[in-house]
Amino acid sequence: MSNIVVVAEVRGGQLKRTTLEAVTAGLQLAQKSGGKVIAIACGSGLDGACAELAGSGVHRVVAVDGPAFAHYSGDGYARAVAEHAKAAGAGAVLMAHTAMGKDLLPRVSALLEGSIATDAIAVACDGGTFGATRPVFAGKAAMTVRAKQAPFCVTLRPNNFAVAGGGGSAEVTKAAPPAGDLLSVVKEIVASATGRTPLQEAKVVVAGGRGLREAEQFKLIEDLAAAFGPGVAAVGASRAVVDAGWRPHREQVGQTGKVVSPPLYIAVGISGAIQHLAGMRTARTIVAINKDADAPIFKVADYGIVGDAFEVVPALTKAIAEVVKHK
């Protein structure tokens, strides 16, 4: 009978799509635990985001809304979430494994003296005990854990759960941010490269490696990404090309870069080193284009084309653009 809390992420008044994935996981767990799903959102001016949450299938929404929370504060938000999760009788607390989720949920678990598993790709509830499966050792193994201490806090790898189908109109209760000093607080958010789809949230990631030979040739990768239409695809890179200075570090996929798990990952001129695989092997569908038929990337790819990127990619870009146009 334990309830499930989903911690919402709201940025610039917008509810993050990954929160709706967490709602899906929450509803799955609630069915097994026999409890309800309570969403908790922190911020300032949350009405729009909470209206969306209320219609996402959750049973109740708590909005901790006030000017003190206009900017993210890890310690402040954690105190609020812990207080309301406790009041909600949470057996499990879920949040997306985003920059905010990985910063916030470990604090919440500490304040509640619970357990925590991060970057989960599956969650479970068996006979009242919560658990999760998560990649470890850079994706070279998968660890399944069971909670020994409640509440079980878990962050979910983006793109691993479908977005909640929606439904219902849950009641929204408002609460004020807790009193007390904020120890750390965001004072500014500097948008990088405006208009780009964040790598971890993109539906499609087109990544290029050293096989592209020079920085200028990344135009091929950008064109292919653009062919999917606005806001769909993001450009990724291997460490080799980031180290060479062809691409910024924020585009690096892999163990020392970002972990992405999109529905579609296209690797162009990337050999598939273990450290690169660590960042993309849980993508739903992987496509590899490489001129070397023995490149290790083909071992994890669902579909491969052996060939020269300079010939294959323009043809693929054209073909994708055709498909998108006729959709």
Add this chain to the structure above:
Amino acid sequence: MDIVVCIKRVPATDTAIKIAADGKSIDPAGVTFELNAYDEFALEQALRLKEQLGQGSVTVVTIGSKDAQKELRDALARGADKAVLLTTDQWVFDGASTAAALAAWIRTVPCQLVLCGRQAVDADNNQLPANLAARLGFACVTEVAKLTLEGGAFTAERDIEGAREVLTCRTPAVISCQKGLNEPRYANLKGIMAAKKKPLEEAAAQLPTPALEVVSLALPPQRAAGRILGNGAEAVPALIAALRDEAKVL
């Protein structure tokens, strides 16, 4: 400023992983271990802060096996003043109990700043620093890629999805370090010699029962065998068909 740097000895990133017979841990045979790469950024930042302030101390601490003496010695050789090994013969994978044990130890020493790596690349938890901060009641910023200290307060920058956050952070604080923060120095001969005379203390770690139990450790879910669709641009129509009709991603 008295700085504590938390480090962990982890399998080298290019090591092959074999699952042990118990199905819950790795078989350490043939695995090379090394200092967790992100902890090198933490140590470097501590040394730079001490240099900037011209006073204070840098203590490295780890919860791990006796083998971790090697990584602690390396940290001393790079410039840390003191090392502490909180011993256990278990693999510590559980963030909650590890944070509890570290917090218990940190409360016994002078400390205004704890520096950590963003993630230990064995369990890939990325959770200890924030967990620890909440237990200590310290301020905290995670995955910091730029850090400045002025007038007793930190300004830290971290990457979030599609943007960069600039935060202010008081002391005492826990800060976790991301790649890009600095270029770690290596130990030179003089440092290695000096390290031999620096203190390396050992005590048993006060680890509570883990809050999580490992049910299984297994090879990653196998991906269904892939297909080479052909050579060159001629294979593009087959790829489009597969993506649309089979994978249903178009």
